[in-house]
Amino acid sequence: MNQKLKDIAGMPLQEIADEFISVAELQRRILPAPEPLAGFGEFDIFGRTIPTSVVGGDFYDFFDLQIYGIRGRIGVVIADAAGHGLAAAMLIRDFSTALRTAISFQAYYVQDTTPLLFRKINRRMYRSSQSNQFISAFYGELRLGGLLHYINAGHYSPLLFQKDGVARLNVGGPVLGAFLELPFEYQVGEVQMQKGDILLCYTDGVTETKRADGTEYGVERLEDVVRSVSSKSAQEIFDYIMRDVESYSGFEKQTDDRTVIVIKKSY
Secondary structure, eight states: OHHHHHHHHOSOHHHHHHHHHHHHHHHHHHSOOSSOBOSSTTEEEEEEEEOSSSSOSEEEEEEEGGGGTOOSEEEEEEEEESSOHHHHHHHHHHHHHHHHHHHHHHHHHTSSOOHHHHHHHHHHHHHHOOTTOOEEEEEEEEETTSEEEEEEEBOOOOEEEETTEEEEOOOEESOBSSOSSOSSOOOOEEEEOOTTOEEEEEOHHHHTOBOTTOOBOOHHHHHHHHHHTTTSOHHHHHHHHHHHHHHHHTTOOOOSOEEEEEEEEOO
């Protein structure tokens, strides 16, 4: 195996290891610090990735859109690259760069979420990805007062917990990077968060966690867990979800990263 790695990469194993560590450090730098996001109005916000390997394919971030000249609004993104390991991590890095560039471009011209945002990102991802590689992503712009405009590009639908039920935020379009010419245009969704509402964004590493008999954790169990702790803070909800997922799996070894963002409108 060691010789095969050397033959493929054309460099000594120590240099391969050093390159791998460099990519891992780069990926950690593009993720936000694992602390609650402070200072955005009436919202209690927390997010974190629980990795299963040195590098992975999950990504999340928060953007203060004031740096782009847009006040009273933050951007929220969660994404998952197909596959695992180094290739997925490199694709996530390119996605992060493409997203920031597209947000800057869009803010300059229209200062609002439009299909053009993800159309530009899709073209960049198509050129960056290898065959059969793509990224699912959800991007939303949340305003003070609770109005959320979003685009869901083939990602697991975030869950909006409201007094009268749970809404799944699935308006959007196809995954990013699979098509140069899109089969249909991206659409923009809109929801209004009220006091006590909880927005939960997650990757499939949560709901596809398996126990010994192969049964998956699933979205319904995730919904039940969040309802049971809806009075808690965003970080407490996150912690409770992760404990329940670990308990469900019986601490069986998992192969996919787990990422969760919790946004609660406190008043």
